Amino acid sequence: MKPDINICYLITSDWLQLTLASINYIKQFYKSSKYNLRFIIIGADRFSVPKDIIYVRSKCPELPLMYQRAHIPDMLDVSRVIFLDSDTVTTTCISKLWDIDLDNNIIGAIGHYHLSTFKSVVARYSLHFEPFTSCIDLPFFNGGVMLIDCNKWKENGITHKCMELFSLCKGTGVENRNEPGLNVALMNNWKQLDERWNYYPRDNYKKTYIAHYYGNYSHEKHRHNVF
C-alpha cells in the first residue's frame, strides 16, 4: 500500500468553499505515483465534507480559530502533515513539498512577505516586551503553509508553549492571531523553505508553487481571476 501525504486545513464552515477549491488545485497538479493524497479538514464547527475528505472535529472549538491551529499535531494521529490556509493555490506536485528533509527542525515554513523579521512584527503590533523583543533580528515566518513533524512538535511541547505565548498577546494588535506566538515557540527550530512554497502573488506568477493570498481577496476581487 502506498504511504499517504497528509494535508490538513482548520476552518469554520464559512471557509469550506475556498478550502475545497484549494484542495482541487492540489489534486489537479498532483503527478507522483508514490503516495496517496489524504485530505483532512478540521472543523471548528460542524459541517459535512465530500466523501473523499476526512472531517475531524476540533478538540478546542471554543478557542479563537488561529489558536486552534497550535493543537493540530494533537488532533491528528499522523507523524507528518502539511498544513495549508484555505486561500492557497497549489500549482505543482505537492509531493515535492512532502519529500523535503526538515533536517531535524520541527516545521518547514516560509518567511513572511510583509514582516521579514521580529523587528517589523514588534514595531507594527507594539509587542515591545519579552519574549518578542529578545529575537528582534530573527526571521519571521508566515503560518499559511507549514510542513510539520508532529512527533517533534509533541516532544518539544510546542502546543503548550504557543498557548502561553498567545495569552501574552491579549490586548495587543495580534490578539487572536497565532503567528507571533508560533514564531517564538518555534524559534531556531524551523527550516526556511523556498519562497515559492508560500508565494504572495505579485509581478511574476510563473515562479509560484503555492500562491498564498494572505487573506487579500473578496467575492468582488476573486483570487482565481488571476489565472
Ligand SMILES: [Mn+2]
Ligand atoms: Mn491565508
